[in-house]
Structure formats: C-alpha cells, structure tokens
Amino acid sequence: xxxxxxxxxxxxxxxxxxxxxxxxxxxxxxxxxxxxxxxxxxxxxxxxxxxxxxxxxxxxxxxxxxxxxxxxxxxxxxxxxxxxxxxxxxxxxxxxxxxxxxxxxxxxxxxxxxxxxxxxxxxxxxxxxxxxxxxxxxxxxxxxxxxxxxxxxxxxxxxxxxxxxxxxxxxxxxxxxxxxxxxxxxxxxxxxxxxxxxxxxxxxxxxxxxxxxxxxxxxxxxxxxxxxxxxxxxxxxxxxxxxxxxxxxxxxxxxxxxxxxxxxxxxxxxxxxxxxxxxxxxxxxxxxxxxxxxxxxxxxxxxxxxxxxxxxxxxxxxxxxxxxxxxxxxxxxxxxxxxxxxxxxxxxxxxxxxxxxxxxxxxxxxxxxxxxxxxxxxxxxxxxxxxxxxxxxxxxxxxxxxxxxxxxxxxxxxxxxxxxxxxxxxxxxxxxxxxxxxxxxxxxxxxxxxxxxxxxxxxxxxxxxxxxx
Amino acid sequence: xxxxxxxxxxxxxxxxxxxxxxxxxxxxxxxxxxxxxxxxxxxxxxxxxxxxxxxxxxxxxxxxxxxxxxxxxxxxxxxxxxxxxxxxxxxxxxxxxxxxxxxxxxxxxxxxxxxxxxxxxxxxxxxxxxxxxxxxxxxxxxxxxxxxxxxxxxxxxxxxxxxxxxxxxxxxxxxxxxxxxxxxxxxxxxxxxxxxxxxxxxxxxxxxxxxxxxxxxxxxxxxxxxxxxxxxxxxxxxxxxxxxxxxxxxxxxxxxxxxxxxxxxxxxxxxxxxxxxxxxxxxxxxxxxxxxxxxxxxxxxxxxxxxxxxxxxxxxxxxxxxxxxxxxxxxxxxxxxxxxxxxxxxxxxxxxxxxxxxxxxxxxxxxxxxxxxxxxxxxxxxxxxxxxxxxxxxxxxxxxxxxxxxxxxxxxxxxxxxxxxxxxxxxxxxxxxxxxxxxxxxxxxxxxxxxxxxxxxxxxxxxxxxxxx
Numbered sequence: 001x002x003x004x005x006x007x008x009x010x011x012x013x014x015x016x017x018x019x020x021x022x023x024x025x026x027x028x029x030x031x032x033x034x035x036x037x038x039x040x041x042x043x044x045x046x047x048x049x050x051x052x053x054x055x056x057x058x059x060x061x062x063x064x065x066x067x068x069x070x071x072x073x074x075x076x077x078x079x080x081x082x083x084x085x086x087x088x089x090x091x092x093x094x095x096x097x098x099x100x101x102x103x104x105x106x107x108x109x110x111x112x113x114x115x116x117x118x119x120x121x122x123x124x125x126x127x128x129x130x131x132x133x134x135x136x137x138x139x140x141x142x143x144x145x146x147x148x149x150x151x152x153x154x155x156x157x158x159x160x161x162x163x164x165x166x167x168x169x170x171x172x173x174x175x176x177x178x179x180x181x182x183x184x185x186x187x188x189x190x191x192x193x194x195x196x197x198x199x200x201x202x203x204x205x206x207x208x209x210x211x212x213x214x215x216x217x218x219x220x221x222x223x224x225x226x227x228x229x230x231x232x233x234x235x236x237x238x239x240x241x242x243x244x245x246x247x248x249x250x251x252x253x254x255x256x257x258x259x260x261x262x263x264x265x266x267x268x269x270x271x272x273x274x275x276x277x278x279x280x281x282x283x284x285x286x287x288x289x290x291x292x293x294x295x296x297x298x299x300x301x302x303x304x305x306x307x308x309x310x311x312x313x314x315x316x317x318x319x320x321x322x323x324x325x326x327x328x329x330x331x332x333x334x335x336x337x338x339x340x341x342x343x344x345x346x347x348x349x350x351x352x353x354x355x356x357x358x359x360x361x362x363x364x365x366x367x368x369x370x371x372x373x374x375x376x377x378x379x380x381x382x383x384x385x386x387x388x389x390x391x392x393x394x395x396x397x398x399x400x401x402x403x404x405x406x407x408x409x410x411x412x413x414x415x416x417x418x419x420x421x422x423x424x425x426x427x428x429x430x431x432x433x434x435x436x437x438x439x440x441x442x443x444x445x446x447x448x449x450x451x452x453x454x455x456x457x458x459x460x461x462x463x464x465x466x467x468x469x
Numbered sequence: 470x471x472x473x474x475x476x477x478x479x480x481x482x483x484x485x486x487x488x489x490x491x492x493x494x495x496x497x498x499x500x501x502x503x504x505x506x507x508x509x510x511x512x513x514x515x516x517x518x519x520x521x522x523x524x525x526x527x528x529x530x531x532x533x534x535x536x537x538x539x540x541x542x543x544x545x546x547x548x549x550x551x552x553x554x555x556x557x558x559x560x561x562x563x564x565x566x567x568x569x570x571x572x573x574x575x576x577x578x579x580x581x582x583x584x585x586x587x588x589x590x591x592x593x594x595x596x597x598x599x600x601x602x603x604x605x606x607x608x609x610x611x612x613x614x615x616x617x618x619x620x621x622x623x624x625x626x627x628x629x630x631x632x633x634x635x636x637x638x639x640x641x642x643x644x645x646x647x648x649x650x651x652x653x654x655x656x657x658x659x660x661x662x663x664x665x666x667x668x669x670x671x672x673x674x675x676x677x678x679x680x681x682x683x684x685x686x687x688x689x690x691x692x693x694x695x696x697x698x699x700x701x702x703x704x705x706x707x708x709x710x711x712x713x714x715x716x717x718x719x720x721x722x723x724x725x726x727x728x729x730x731x732x733x734x735x736x737x738x739x740x741x742x743x744x745x746x747x748x749x750x751x752x753x754x755x756x757x758x759x760x761x762x763x764x765x766x767x768x769x770x771x772x773x774x775x776x777x778x779x780x781x782x783x784x785x786x787x788x789x790x791x792x793x794x795x796x797x798x799x800x801x802x803x804x805x806x807x808x809x810x811x812x813x814x815x816x817x818x819x820x821x822x823x824x825x826x827x828x829x830x831x832x833x834x835x836x837x838x839x840x841x842x843x844x845x846x847x848x849x850x851x852x853x854x855x856x857x858x859x860x861x862x863x864x865x866x867x868x869x870x871x872x873x874x875x876x877x878x879x880x881x882x883x884x885x886x887x888x889x890x891x892x893x894x895x896x897x898x899x900x901x902x903x904x905x906x907x908x909x910x911x912x913x914x915x916x917x918x919x920x921x922x923x924x925x926x927x928x929x930x931x932x933x934x935x936x937x938x
Contacts (some may be wrong), residue, residue, distance in 0.1 A: 057701050060582055113529055116904065198667035198905040199753070224907045228526050231908075284668070435585065436667040438693045439700075 034309065035390035035456045041303045042452035043394070049444040051079065051295045052354075056285035056439035063282040064322040065097025065253035072278050076258040076294065076319050083302040085260030085317065093332040095322040097253040098122055100282055101246025105189070105219060108132060109240040110232065116222035117189070118203040118283065118434075119247045120173060121325040123218045126187070130244030131156070131217070133186050137233045141172075141179055153184030156241050158221070160191045160230040166429065169193045174207050177218035187243050188218040191226035196430025199224045203281050204433045205325045217245050255279075257329045261316040262301050264462065269340070270313040272462045274300060274348040274454060277323030277407055284437035288428055292442060292450070293350030294319045296421070300455035311462035313345060320407040323351070327406055334410035341414040345468055346461045348419040349405030350454060353432075355423035356446045357453045359388060359398030362420075368413040377401060380417045380468045387460040396453035398422075417468050421454055503778065504859035504925045510772045511921035512863070518913040520548065520764045521823075525754035525908035532751040533791040534566025534722035541747050545727040545763065545788050552771040554729030554786065562801040564791040566722040567591055569751055570715025574658070574688060577601060578709040579701065585691035587672040587752065587903075588716045589642060589659070590794040592687045599713030600625070600656050600686070606702045610641075610648055622653030625710050627690070629660050629699040635898065638662045643676050646687035656712050657687040660695035665899025668693045672750050673902045674794045686714050724748075726798045730785040731770050733931065738809070739782040741931045743769060743817040743923060746792030746876055753906035757897055761911060761919070762819030763788045765890070769924035780931035782814060789876040792820070796875055803879035810883040814937055815930045817888040818874030819923060822901075824892035825915045826922045828857060828867030831889075837882040846870060849886050849937045856929040865922035867891075886937050890923055 042048075055072060062069035073090060080088045098121050105115040136151065137158045138144045144157060157180035159172040170193050177188040194202040199222045209215045221229075232239050258278060264270060276293020280286020297317045304315065321329035334341060348360070362381055366373035381399055388397040404418035412418040423446075431437045461468070511517075524541060531538035542559060549557045567590050574584040605620065606627045607613045613626060626649035628641040639662050646657040663671040668691045678684045690698075701708050727747060733739060745762020749755020766786045773784065790798035803810060817829070831850055835842035850868055857866040873887035881887040892915075900906045930937070 053700060057697050058580060060580060111527060111529060196667050197909065198665050198669040198899065198903070199907070200667040200669065224905065224909055227909045228907065231522060232526050430667065434667070436693065438668070438697065440666065440693055440696045 038455045039452040042448045048295050048299045048447045048451050053439050055291045056287045061280050061286045064095040064279050073256045080260035084305045086263050088260040090256035093255050093329050094252040095255040095328045096326045097250040103245040106242045108242050110237050115225040116199045116201050117219045118201040119245045120206040120218045122206050123247050125245045125247045126217050132242045135239040137230045156187040157185045158189045160226045181214045181216045187216050190220050192220050192223050194429045197223045200434050202433040255321040258319040264313040265310045266312045271316050271344045272346050272458050273316045274458050275318040276350045278319040281433045283435045287437050287439045288353040289432045290351045292354030296350045296450045296454050299451040303455050313462040315458045315462050330407040344416045346417045347408035347411045349408045350421040351405045352423050353428040354447045354450045357396040357423050357450050359396045360419045361400050361403035361422050363404045364417045365412045394449040394452045507924045508921040511917045517768045517916050517920050522908050524760045525756045530749050530755045533564040533748050542725045549729035553774045555732050557729040559725035562724050562798050563721040564724040564797045565795045566719040572714040575711045577711050579706050584694040585668045585670050586688045587670040588714045589675040589687045591675050592716045594714045594716045595686050601711045604708040606699045625656040626654045627658045629695045642673050650683045650685045656685050659689050661689050661692050663898045666692045669903050671902040724790040727788040733782040734779045735781045737783050740785050740813045741815050741927050742785045743927050744787040745819045747788040750902045752904045756906050756908045757822040758901045759820045761823030765819045765919045765923050768920040772924050782931040784927045784931050799876040813885045815886045816877035816880045818877045819890040820874045821892050822897040823916045823919045826865040826892050826919050828865050829888045830869050830872035830891050832873045833886045834881045863918040863921045
C-alpha cells in the first residue's frame with residue numbers, strides 16, 4: 001500500500017516553506033512511481049501524434065472567425081468527450097474576424113520582382129489598385145525618427161530589423177505602421193520577425209489602429225526580400241514598391257473556448273488549469289503554434305483518466321480561442337470565473353512549441369500591473385524544483401523564472417502563478433506564423449515528452465497539500 | 470629574382486610522372502609565393518561579392534530565353550571588358566524557351582488547401598480549367614509498377630520520395646511524368662528534390678517528352694505538401710487534387726555564351742577553360758546555382774590580370790548559357806572548337822555553390838561513352854595533389870576522384886580532364902532551383918575562398934610544363 005498520493009509533495013514543498021507544518025513522512029518513491037507511470041504511458045502512446053496530425057492535416061489553419069476554427073472547436077470537444085474528460089463544454093466568445101483577402105507586393109524599380117509577403121493581422125487593405133510608392137529603409141525606430149518628415153511623407157517604410165529575440169523585434173511588427181504613419185508614410189513593411197531564410201514570410205498581429213493617427217496598411221516581407229530591398233537602397237538606387245491588399249475586418253464572429261476536466265477528489269473547486277490556444281494564423285497548419293500545446297493539454301488529462309489517477313484538485317483543460325489576434329478567449333474565461341479565479345492554484349500554458357521540453361518557467365505577479373511578486377515567485381519556484389526531478393527521464397527537469405502565456409495572463413493578473421512549458425524553440429522561430437508551421441515539424445517523441453511533462457506537473461500541483469503561496 | 474613562374478610545377482608534377490624528364494630545380498617556395506599573392510588578393514577584395522550581388526539583385530533569375538538572361542549576358546561581357554580580360558566575346562547559341570505561366574495546385578478533398586508548387590521545366594500546361602483527379606501516392610518506380618494500370622488510370626501520381634542524394638532522387642523529377650503516363654496517369658507531381666523544409670518547392674528539368682508516350686503535365690510540390698498528401702492517403706482517405714498550369718514551350722530563342730581570357734605567354738593555343746553557367750531557373754536569384762560559379766571564374770582571371778601573372782597557357786572563362794534546360798551552350802562551345810578541343814588541357818566548372826570550398830574533384834573519361842580512364846585519371850589526380858597544398862590556407866587542399874560538370878561534359882567526352890570546384894553543399898540542397906536561392910545565402914568570405922581556389926588551380930595548370938596525360 002502506498003500512502004495517499006496527495007501527501008506525496010508535502011515534505012518537499014514544506015522544506016522550502018518552513019512556516020507550514022511538516023507532519024507527513026517522506027514518500028518520494030511513491031511520488032516517483034506515479035510520475036513514472038504517467039511518463040511511460042505518455043511515451044508509449046501515439047495518440048498525441050494522431051491528434052495533432054488530424055488537426056493539422058484534416059482541419060488545417062484556423063484563424064478567429066474562420067470555418068476551420070469552428071471545425072476545430074467541434075473536433076476538440078468531441079475528442080475530449082471520447083477520451084472521458086468530465087464537464088466537457090464550449091464557452092461562447094465573440095472574436096474579431098480579420099480576413100486577409102488577395103494580396104501581393106512587387107518591387108517595381110529599379111527592376112520588377114515579386115516579393116514574398118503576408119499582410120499583418122488587423123491591417124486595413126490598400127485602396128483598389130494598390131499603393132505604389134518609393135521606399136525608405138530603416139533598421140530602428142530611432143533611425144526613422146532621425147529622418148525628416150518630408151523624406152518619409154508619401155513613402156513606404158521598410159523596417160529592416162534583423163531578428164534577435166522575439167520581444168526585441170516583434171515591436172516593429174506591432175508598432176511599425178503607427179510610427180510610419182506618424183511620419184506621413186503610406187504603408188509599412190516589416191522584415192519577417194523570425195529566422196529561417198527560405199523566403200518564408202511570417203505574419204502576426206499589428207497593434208490596433210489608434211484614433212487620430214492615419215491608418216496605413218502593413219505587411220511582412222520575407223527576410224530575403226527585406227535584405228534585397230535594403231541592399232539596393234544602400235547602393236543609392238531609389239526602390240519603388242507596389243502593395244496591394246484586400247484585407248478587411250468583418251463584424252465579430254462567434255467562437256468558443258473548449259473546456260474539459262478531471263474533477264478533484266478532495267477539493268474539486270480548486271483548479272489547476274492547463275492549456276494552449278486552438279486558433280492560429282491563416283497560414284500553414286498552426287501545428288507548433290499552437291496545435292501542439294492544445295494536444296499536450298488534452299492528452300495530459302486523458303492519461304490521468306486512463307490510469308485512474310484522480311488528483312486532489314481539479315485539473316482543467318482550456319483550449320482558448322483568439323490568442324493570435326485579440327485574446328478574447330482568455331478574457332472570457334477569466335470573466336466566467338468571477339471570484340472563483342482565486343481558487344485557481346496554478347495555470348500552465350504550452351505555447352512555445354512542442355520541441356523537446358526542458359522544463360517550466362514561472363512568473364507570479366503581485367497585481368494587475370504585472371509587477372512580479374519576487375518573494376512569492378521564489379517560494380513557488382522552490383516548490384516546483386521539488387517536483388522537477390520527476391521529469392528528468394524526459395529531460396524536462398529544469399525550473400526557471402519567467403513563465404506565463406498570453407492566455408493565462410488574465411489569471412496571473414489575479415495572482416494565479418503562471419507556468420510555461422518550456423522548449424528550446426530551436427525550430428519555432430523559423431516557422432511560427434508562417435506556411436511552414438506544419439505537423440511534419442513535430443517530432444512525435446518530443447511531443448510525447450511534452451505530454452509527460454504537462455501531465456506530471458499538473459498532477460503534482462493538483463495533488464499538493466499546501467497552497468502555492 | 471625568382472625563376473620563371475612557368476617552371477614552378479614541373480618537379481612536383483614530374484615526381485608523379487617519372488617517365489618525363491626531371492631537369493628543373495625545386496622551386497616550391499616560388500610557386501607558394503605566387504599562390505599566396507593570388508590568395509591574398511582574392512581574400513582582400515570585395516569585387517566578387519559586388520558582382521554576385523549586382524547579378525542577383527539587379528538582374529535576378531535568368532531562365533533561357535528570358536530578357537533577364539540577355540541582360541546578364543550584356544552585363545557579364547561588359548564586366549569582363551572592364552576588368553581587362555582579353556578576347557571578350559559572345560558566342561551565339563539558340564536555346565529552348567520554356568515559359569512557366571500562371572500555375573497553381575490545390576487539394577480539393579478531403580478538404581481544400583492550396584499547395585506550394587512549381588511546374589517542372591519542359592512540362593506542358595494543363596487543359597484550360599486545369600485537371601482535377603484523385604491522387605495515387607508512391608515512393609518508388611517499383612511501387613508504381615506494382616499497382617494495376619486500372620488503379621492509376623485517370624489519376625495524378627505523387628512521387629513522395631524523401632531526398633537522399635540528388636542523383637538518387639532527381640530521377641523521379643526527370644522520369645516521373647513518363648512513368649506515370651505509361652500507367653495512364655493524367656499528371657505527375659514530385660516531392661521537392663531537395664532538403665530545407667520551409668514549404669519551399671524546388672523546380673528543375675524533366676526529361677523531354679517521348680514519341681508515343683502521352684504527354685502529361687508535371688510539377689514539384691513542397692516537401693510539406695507531399696508529406697501531408699501522403700499522410701492523408703495513408704489514412705485511407707481519397708485525396709483529390711486540382712492542378713492548373715499555363716506552361717508552354719515557345720520557339721527557340723537567341724542566347725550567348727560569354728567568353729573572355731588571359732592569353733598564354735608561351736602556348737596561347739593551349740587552354741585551361743574555367744566557368745559556370747549564367748542561366749538559372751526562373752525563381753529566386755540563381756545565386757548559388759550558378760551566379761556564384763560565374764563570378765568565381767570571372768574573378769579568378771581578373772586577379773591574374775591585376776597581378777600581372779600571365780601564365781604559360783591561355784586561361785579562358787566561359788559562362789555557359791542554358792545549362793538548366795538543355796546545355797545548348799555547352800554543346801555550342803564544344804562545336805566551336807573543332808579539333809582544337811584537344812588543345813584544352815583541363816576544364817574546371819564551379820557549379821556546386823560557393824560555400825567554403827574543400828578542393829577539387831576530377832574525372833577523366835576514356836571515350837564519348839563516359840567510361841573513366843582510370844590510369845590517366847590517377848596520374849592527373851597525382852598532379853593535382855602536388856598543387857593542392859598551395860590552397861591549404863583557404864581550406865581547399867583536398868583532391869578526390871569524381872569531378873566534371875554539365876557544361877564541360879562535351880569537352881570531357883573529348884578526353885579533356887574535367888575538374889569540379891568542390892564545396893560541402895550544406896545549404897545548396899535547401900535552396901537550389903527555388904525562390905530561396907538568393908545572394909544573402911552567399912558568404913562573401915567563402916565566395917572569396919572559391920575565387921582563390923579557382924585562380925590558383927587554373928594558374929597552376931596553365932603554368933605546368935607537362936601535359937596532363
């Protein structure tokens with residue numbers, strides 16, 4: 001007989017939280033045994049691969065408001081029910097509906113050459129017939145600000161910023177159109193925010209247009225094309241570009257978060273929420289971003305159910321809608337909780353691809369302003385470090401500060417500790433938001449390791465006898 | 470005073486050719502000094518980069534019969550003249566003119582999804598409105614042959630053959646349409662013959678259609694799309710594809726080989742010919758395939774001229790036209806020589822990209838049937854191994870059997886030793902024949918190393934006092 005699983009973590013967590021009672025005997029091996037069962041089950045299954053391959057191949061990409069996203073919602077709810085998840089439900093959410101429409105860009109002079117491009121989410125279209133204008137190439141906001149307005153007016157700005165980190169370079173995708181418009185530009189092109197130079201443009205969201213600032217269309221061009229346009233400009237030649245976009249924003253559309261759970265045996269109202277986002281950009285298959293995260297979360301709970309491991313607290317899977325261009329799903333989920341948000345003991349998002357996981361990142365906020373609660377974060381990190389060795393077998397035993405995710409941010413603002421399932425993201429930045437984000441990029445073994453990591457971490461947190469505070 | 474440069478190689482070459490007289494003193498250091506001057510000049514110049522960047526950015530891709538190829542011919546001849554090459558001339562060649570036209574492919578069922586595709590060179594178009602047919606997926610010729618004709622008839626064949634080596638997989642691009650047509654298929658799709666999975670299809674030539682075999686259109690699809698179509702088929706679902714191609718072959722067009730040289734000081738009628746092909750496919754910039762090889766050859770001779778190093782024999786640069794879909798340029802050059810082909814002492818082609826070179830491959834044929842003359846090849850290999858150490862500084866000091874190139878094959882059939890400037894081709898198979906073959910893929914330092922290797926090898930062979938036989 002093993003002691004009740006629920007007691008397994010108490011001594012280790014308590015060792016870092018000395019204010020709490022330490023009256024439970026060491027049960028390390030018992031905890032290990034259950035974790036190993038979850039890991040073995042995850043690693044010997046092809047169900048995660050089957051799910052992601054179906055989602056990618058038979059449904060495909062799924063932008064908010066698209067029929068594919070509706071199909072994905074139906075499919076996910078059906079799968080959860082088939083897998084025996086409890087309280088399977090759809091949570092209605094109205095989401096923005098941005099439609100790309102036909103689009104193209106061409107260098108007109110000094111020679112004609114088609115450019116590989118993708119309009120940015122939220123962008124308006126061009127006037128009928130498109131925009132043809134000379135280019136001004138810059139590599140930073142400062143560089144644009146240093147140019148006289150009259151030398152930007154009527155031109156198209158190209159933000160030719162080499163990718164360093166996502167956070168450093170995504171700001172040009174996000175704010176480039178606004179900054180360009182403020183200088184009188186007629187359109188904004190951003191060098192693809194990503195790596196992977198096989199002439200593969202990456203789309204993504206731009207900031208909502210602001211009152212009082214001219215609305216200009218914005219698109220991403222491939223790294224190759226950005227470099228070419230910049231080289232030609234640097235040689236002192238005037239580059240003229242033609243941009244034609246039929247992008248438009250239609251009225252909000254109905255969508256749904258998909259929710260299923262395994263109800264806790266002792267504290268069913270306390271919840272560990274895990275998930276990813278079911279929507280994607282309208283290119284590729286949304287495989288690494290973020291079909292993989294959805295499947296990992298669905299599978300983690302399926303394994304618990306299959307193994308008869310009902311945890312102390314409820315583990316809830318939420319597949320959020322509209323992460324890519326609005327996070328309406330995340331907001332709706334938070335709203336639906338009311339004060340029960342405080343009964344969420346932890347939230348884990350998998351939205352960094354499903355490469356071989358190395359562990360979990362954690363952030364604990366102190367308020368809605370997203371200031372970090374350093375002391376509490378350190379305590380929770382210590383608690384996670386007691387769990388992590390269970391994941392050494394799949395290489396996911398590192399714990400680091402810096403976690404969360406767009407979909408769990410509203411929970412974190414309500415002081416819920418936010419974890420991110422972490423991967424090296426080696427390939428991720430080559431493919432995300434592009435036609436190349438397809439299921440062939442997913443290694444089934446790495447996918448299973450993510451399932452194992454999510455299952456063990458969620459289970460351990462749901463079993464914990466102490467609060468993470 | 471150094472001894473005359475021309476004597477420099479005699480002792481070393483003779484050491485491997487004992488039948489010839491060995492009456493020249495060792496002059497190794499003198500040979501080294503000149504080689505170092507060439508290497509230093511190559512490595513300190515940005516002229517090779519300037520040339521390839523201009524060719525790629527300002528002229529772009531250049532398929533046989535295109536206006537861009539004509540522009541490239543003009544540009545190359547002009548550059549050679551400006552650089553002081555002698556006897557700069559254009560050699561008129563009539564070349565095939567294949568025109569891609571608008572094209573697309575779409576999976577129609579079990580769901581609709583646009584496929585990333587490129588029609589194959591020489592393919593006919595589809596009938597107006599395109600072809601819509603169910604798919605049959607195979608991974609080898611044998612696999613297709615094993616299927617009953619009635620199960621292929623009226624279908625589109627997808628050759629889903631993973632890339633191993635080029636020679637092993639290119640045969641499906643080359644012969645796939647013929648083999649499919651013989652089984653009654655209505656079109657042939659080939660998985661991209663290459664690596665680099667960012668949904669980047671690679672085009673290339675298919676075999677000319679044969680009398681008596683139905684002509685069906687043929688295209689390449691991206692690796693991702695081939696894998697997806699195969700996965701869906703493997704799940705037992707019927708996949709239907711719509712293919713629409715406006716490809717056509719127009720009457721032959723005028724083109725030119727571009728030729729320039731440095732005339733030999735002692736044996737001007739004996740020639741070491743070096744070069745690459747100026748044409749490319751109609752996508753990307755034809756940078757690694759084979760703008761780089763052209764620039765390397767032009768620059769090698771420019772350096773000799775700039776350094777005042779007139780070799781014993783003539784070194785001739787030939788930028789061949791129409792390598793990609795016909796080799797009419799190579800044939801025309803051979804024809805123009807008549808019996809003088811036997812005065813070509815060696816031919817060197819650079820058509821393996823301009824990554825960091827590791828040395829040279831060599832093939833010596835015994836006849837027009839391309840049987841290898843093993844004994845002579847071994848002797849010439851030994852001679853090359855005496856030269857190679859001069860290239861250690863740029864890492865290009867390896868000599869291996871297996872050389873040649875499509876453009877120098879007609880010379881090699883006339884017993885001219887054929888060398889290939891060799892690189893690891895690490896990136897080459899990711900990009901060749903695709904939109905991603907752009908000049909940003911070229912490392913200027915690696916490019917200069919190729920110039921150095923070509924210059925030293927061509928100079929050493931042109932200086933040699935002994936024939937390579």
